[in-house]
Amino acid sequence: MNDRDLDRLLAEARTTPALTPSDDFLSRVLADALAEQPRMAAAVPVAPQAAPQRRPGLWAALSASFGGAGLVAGLGCAAMIGLAVGYNNPSALTWLTDDYLSTASGIELVPAADIFMTEG
Amino acid sequence: MSMARDIPAETTMTDEALLALYAAGDPVAARTLTLRLAPRVLGFAARLLGGDRAEAEDVTQEALLRLWRAAPGWRAGEAKVSTWLYRVVSNLATDRLRARSRHRQGALDDAPEVADDAPGAVAQMIEADRQGALARALAALPDRQREAVVLRHLEGLSNPEIGAVLGVGVEAVESLVARGKRALAQALAGQREALGYEGD
Numbered sequence: 001m002n003d004r005d006l007d008r009l010l011a012e013a014r015t016t017p018a019l020t021p022s023d024d025f026l027s028r029v030l031a032d033a034l035a036e037q038p039r040m041a042a043a044v045p046v047a048p049q050a051a052p053q054r055r056p057g058l059w060a061a062l063s064a065s066f067g068g069a070g071l072v073a074g075l076g077c078a079a080m081i082g083l084a085v086g087y088n089n090p091s092a093l094t095w096l097t098d099d100y101l102s103t104a105s106g107i108e109l110v111p112a113a114d115i116f117m118t119e120g
Numbered sequence: 121m122s123m124a125r126d127i128p129a130e131t132t133m134t135d136e137a138l139l140a141l142y143a144a145g146d147p148v149a150a151r152t153l154t155l156r157l158a159p160r161v162l163g164f165a166a167r168l169l170g171g172d173r174a175e176a177e178d179v180t181q182e183a184l185l186r187l188w189r190a191a192p193g194w195r196a197g198e199a200k201v202s203t204w205l206y207r208v209v210s211n212l213a214t215d216r217l218r219a220r221s222r223h224r225q226g227a228l229d230d231a232p233e234v235a236d237d238a239p240g241a242v243a244q245m246i247e248a249d250r251q252g253a254l255a256r257a258l259a260a261l262p263d264r265q266r267e268a269v270v271l272r273h274l275e276g277l278s279n280p281e282i283g284a285v286l287g288v289g290v291e292a293v294e295s296l297v298a299r300g301k302r303a304l305a306q307a308l309a310g311q312r313e314a315l316g317y318e319g320d
Contacts, residue, residue: 001304001311003301005308005312006304006305006308009254009308009315010254010269010273010274011273012250013273013274014276016251017159018162018163018164018166018167018171019163019166019171019173019176021159021162025158025162028181029154029180029181029184030150030151030154032181032184032185032188033151033154033188036189036191037142037143037145037147037150037188037191038143038191039145
């Protein structure tokens, strides 16, 4: 056989599939592949990260010790009103305070008490 | 939740990229690689083993099993998957042929049967005879020459690629191929007319 014939024979062999894999064979190979395959990393649910702990501020500590921000606000408001009334001495309330104070100054809870304290 | 992607079998992704996906646990990559590599490896193994389907399937399954196991440690850019597979199949086939020659002599003379009442039966028989004769002549070659001729003329690899598979230089590949072809021509010299080459 000369080189030309051999080259033709090899070219024929190259275009002729040596073997066609059967479905059963491909299934066996795929089963091997899946059996040997590293497992995919499981999706780990990401836990929500806890917020960093912060030290409570002065205001937060004070309001907590007084029972909360609402109570502190009420106390502060009353204190401010007290200061304002004491400083300005408002006359707008005299109609109420005059009547009350004048009446109260004339009341005698034990009107004849001095009778028992007299000698004689 | 599955991360499986739909990779078509004819994807243009390289073997190496698919192997990296396989190593990452992608089952679609496993299927794509199987469908791409198994026919190629089976054909090469069959040519080295004289067309013995059972042995070619065993060698192919073993070679691919080794690939699956090597995948997690595969370093990109270090070796081509195809080159690595050709090398493994060559070694496995050589072991099989040596074991076969120890146990039975001349077992490769069973040419494929062709139904003689089929249309074009003569042409098919001649073609089958030619391929059978080539398989027998290839099987009679020394291992390295057979591997070099099959890789060059049947698998279509370049000489540098064959050198990478066989672990030799390009000049050694050229020498192996040339000596292998001369031996093939001598082995088939007496069968030229029987193989239908007279008058061509």
